Amino acid sequence: MTLNWKIIFVLVFFLPAPFFCGFSAEDKNDGEYSYMKKIIKTDEEWKRHLTPEQFAITRQKGTEAAFCGMMHDSKKPGIYYCVCCALPLFTSKQKFTSGTGWPSFFSPYNEKHINTRIDTGHGMTRTEVLCARCDAHLGHVFSDGPKPTGLRYCINSDALSFMQDSSLAEKDTGIKRATFGAGCFWHVEADFAKIKGVLSVSSGFMGGKVQFPSYEEVCTGKTGHAEVVHLEFDPKQVTYEQLLDAFWKLHDPTTLNKQGADVGSQYRSVIFFHDKDQEKSANESKEKMDKSGTFKSKIVTEVHSATEFYRAEDYHQRYAEKHPGVCGL
Incomplete structure (x- = not known):
């Protein structure tokens, strides 16, 4: 067996399948959401598609003023998406009135669609919530929410995009x-x-x-x-x-x-x-x-x-x- 054939043999039989598919193992999830490619852009690329407020919040970890966001008290049935990459994050069925001034949800659309990590900024220790596909900063999650999870995902309105979906209404419309x-x-x-x-x-x-x-x-x-x-x-x-x-x-x-x-x-x-x-x-x-x-x-x-x-x-x-x-x- 020549050297070239040895190299081919190793490539074909020993390298993992994702190597040949154009995405890493992290991009390929189990279950229903078997393929969700990570989206990575430069700040300049994000700025071309986001408003200054959206960019400040999602890419620079800003926070909008309480009770000022367009979605904090919305009661419309529908789906809330990441404003950066359109990944579905929450639905109206998971939304509740927290009185805090920010849109609040007790659970995500799918747990695989969000990531969390410890945030020690501003002299506090909190759990930051991020979009799993594009790493947009969404807000924070706290353990003072309602049943059944006891969680409150406190999310910035400017980090979200909304689509009405009447099938999520409480009654047939x-x-x-x-x-x-x-x-x-x-x-x-x-x-x-x-x-x-x-x-x-x-x-x-x-x-x-x-x-x-x-x-x-x-x-x-x-x-x-x-x-x-x-x-x-x-x-x-x-x-x-x-x-x-x-x-x-x-x-x-x-x-x-x-x-x-x-x-x-x-x-x-x-x-x-x-x-x-x-x-x-x-x-x-x-x-x-x-x-x-x-x-x-x-x-x-x-x-x-x-x-x-x-x-x-x-x-x-x-x-x-x-x-x-x-x-x-």
Whole structure:
């Protein structure tokens, strides 16, 4: 056996599998969240996507003034994400009124999504809470919370991003969900947000094989995700069929994996249905549009059952509103 073959033999049979997969053993977790790649950026990179207040808190361990944060007394049903990397951290079901002036939770969305460490700053010894994916400083955890955990995760509002999710409400609200992919989600989100009866719109990803993908990962076209907008709507004000009509009008459903200058499978035209009624309506609407002659070419829109929705980073939310003139809006 020559030296070269000896080297190959050692590489193949003795190095751990993560060496060949492009991520370390720490990036690969057990159980449901089997893959969550660590996100590491420079301060300058974080500053490009965070407000000065968000940067001061999450990257420099600042603390917002009590009772001043937007989320400390919010009662809306939904999910609280890391403002830096969009990892889900807490839900409204775990939130309680602590009277301290900061959003308070008795447990996290998933214990694997947060890290803790001892903080001896400011002459005190406390337990700091950090995002497990990007190491953002979130706040601190104390042992004076309610049952069943007895813990109080005291979190800065500016470290969080919120998405309404009516399925987490205490009672059935009658609110429905819809998910569409029609190219770059910036303009799609803005268009759907204008429709009366659409209660919330979030930009994100669906239909891929990687859990908790970042925008940069999706842009490679290798994760299998499509850029989508995830809606909550009131069917008493707008029907699913009306949303489908809007969907056909705001993009070209005849171009495969392409919308305008944006090219790649992440820009594909796709409808993700959430129940059998939506599946039926989507297919019937697609067939009707194909036969109508509205488009010169055949519609290539995919129709699939909805899978896990992964919210995009906070700087993508309401992007057109924050950057007037983008996408021709």
